[in-house]
Amino acid sequence: MPLLPAFYRKTVPAKDGASWPHVVIVGGGFAGAHLVLALRDVRVRVTLIDRNVYKTFQPLLYQVATAGLNSGDVTMFLRGLSLHAPNMRFRQGEVTGVDTDEQVVKLSDGGSVRYDHLVLASGATTNYFGTPGAEEFAMPMYTRSQALEIRERIFAELERATQLKEMSFTDRLAISIVGGGPTGVEIAGALADFRISELDVLYPEVDPGTLEISLIQRGDELLKAFEPQHREYAARELEKRGVRLRLGQGVEEVGYDFVRLADGSYVESDITIWAAGVSVSTSVNAWGFPQGRGGRIDVDPTLRVKGFDNVWAAGDIAGGDNPQPQLAQPAVQMGQHVARAIRALVEGDEAAAEKPFKYNDLGAMATIGRRAAIAELPGGVNLQGSIGWLAWLGVHVSKLLGTRNRRSVAANLLYLYNGTGMSRVPNPVVGDVDSFEARRAFRENAPIRRFGYQAGKRFKDPGKPRTRR
Numbered sequence: 001m002p003l004l005p006a007f008y009r010k011t012v013p014a015k016d017g018a019s020w021p022h023v024v025i026v027g028g029g030f031a032g033a034h035l036v037l038a039l040r041d042v043r044v045r046v047t048l049i050d051r052n053v054y055k056t057f058q059p060l061l062y063q064v065a066t067a068g069l070n071s072g073d074v075t076m077f078l079r080g081l082s083l084h085a086p087n088m089r090f091r092q093g094e095v096t097g098v099d100t101d102e103q104v105v106k107l108s109d110g111g112s113v114r115y116d117h118l119v120l121a122s123g124a125t126t127n128y129f130g131t132p133g134a135e136e137f138a139m140p141m142y143t144r145s146q147a148l149e150i151r152e153r154i155f156a157e158l159e160r161a162t163q164l165k166e167m168s169f170t171d172r173l174a175i176s177i178v179g180g181g182p183t184g185v186e187i188a189g190a191l192a193d194f195r196i197s198e199l200d201v202l203y204p205e206v207d208p209g210t211l212e213i214s215l216i217q218r219g220d221e222l223l224k225a226f227e228p229q230h231r232e233y234a235a236r237e238l239e240k241r242g243v244r245l246r247l248g249q250g251v252e253e254v255g256y257d258f259v260r261l262a263d264g265s266y267v268e269s270d271i272t273i274w275a276a277g278v279s280v281s282t283s284v285n286a287w288g289f290p291q292g293r294g295g296r297i298d299v300d301p302t303l304r305v306k307g308f309d310n311v312w313a314a315g316d317i318a319g320g321d322n323p324q325p326q327l328a329q330p331a332v333q334m335g336q337h338v339a340r341a342i343r344a345l346v347e348g349d350e351a352a353a354e355k356p357f358k359y360n361d362l363g364a365m366a367t368i369g370r371r372a373a374i375a376e377l378p379g380g381v382n383l384q385g386s387i388g389w390l391a392w393l394g395v396h397v398s399k400l401l402g403t404r405n406r407r408s409v410a411a412n413l414l415y416l417y418n419g420t421g422m423s424r425v426p427n428p429v430v431g432d433v434d435s436f437e438a439r440r441a442f443r444e445n446a447p448i449r450r451f452g453y454q455a456g457k458r459f460k461d462p463g464k465p466r467t468r469r
């Protein structure tokens, strides 16, 4: 790799139709986008295929779901990569198959793209672990549109709660988050902060106790990938913020307004947010590559797909004998590693292309809420509280792609998390809030509700029960 700083690195000009080898990358996420950037000075033509025209920064999706950030703050237009990598072309498409004999990627619109080198970097998706009712009633948070659906649903339910009060009865709004990893902790903390410092201003007619937040975790502790003192700190901070922790209980079933736990108890849950696990999409099974646990594609130590000389996998989709954690940093580093291998092949250095991938662990971070975060950095540096939060902010902002995104996220989060009650005016980002639909769904689903007004009641003309989405 050249030693010059990134902005001095020479790029290769865009040459449509040039006879340079064609690298096709499936998925413009952390692995795919960083792979494109690392190929910018290699004499290859690059085609990046993604079903979306943007890259999503998933670590901040919880801020979109809880109305702290605009959705555009955490997404970046993939075509913008060609500013740095003029040898890249973008093709919007949904990959449905790969013909490795013909070296062709097949798209759902009937199109196809020929490759010399293929990199699979299409990530993972929500895993419901076969929990009955979860797919139908729980809300996943893997994509931008799913985060927006959660946000609109929370505000629709809050509006509905105020209308109930007009009719002189009240109903609790119970939100459950399933999964006590970083995503679950972050979303629970953000909702709790909203309840503490915004709810009473924005919804004066609603008793703050109306909004109940539970975090459900199968294991006995939160954040099991972190040091014990950080797990305890996170649990303490969440409890201080009024989050009800239900630890040591798996979810056995999700219903319209409940989750059933392993001990048979029912927890009221008007909105169930599923943050419990990931697996590779089952649609990848049709691509014809060897797969292992969680559907991850089997790669050798160089990240080549086993049995194929010119196909690699990087990021969450890559498995193999030494699978990496399904996190952003391993994905970025895998994308960069594959770029180095392709560069070596193009430059005729076969031996360099055989170098095994080695993950350089840069630590882990999670935010719990306003001025509370944990950071475990290399060299045994452990940070907590405000200083941990500033480290978390610095790292997240620097990892965003796009100057506009970085500025906007830094400004919004500094304001949101550091203002005091006096200096900060609550101003959540809201979209199309449909409380009419929320009211209709609440009434129509009375027969299958276990909690709240008219629960279990069958009307003469009940209408068709609706699912959440």
Ligand SMILES: Cc1cc2nc3c(=O)[nH]c(=O)nc-3n(C[C@H](O)[C@H](O)[C@H](O)COP(=O)(O)OP(=O)(O)OC[C@H]3O[C@@H](n4cnc5c(N)ncnc54)[C@H](O)[C@@H]3O)c2cc1C
Binding pocket: 026, 027, 028, 029, 030, 031, 032, 049, 050, 051, 052, 054, 055, 056, 057, 058, 059, 060, 061, 062, 093, 094, 095, 096, 121, 122, 123, 124, 141, 142, 143, 182, 183, 314, 315, 316, 317, 326, 327, 328, 329, 331, 365
């Ligand atoms: C809510 C949430 C919070 C997270 N928080 C953190 C965190 O704080 N720290 C951390 O390190 N990691 C976090 N992660 C994990 C991290 O986001 C992933 O590990 C990372 O995104 C993996 O990168 P990737 O390139 O493999 O896949 P992705 O970034 O998911 O990118 C895959 C891309 O492929 C595209 N794609 C998928 N299928 C197809 C197809 N068939 N055809 C065309 N395109 C396709 C998708 O549109 C997407 O753009 C979080 C994940 C989630 C969901």
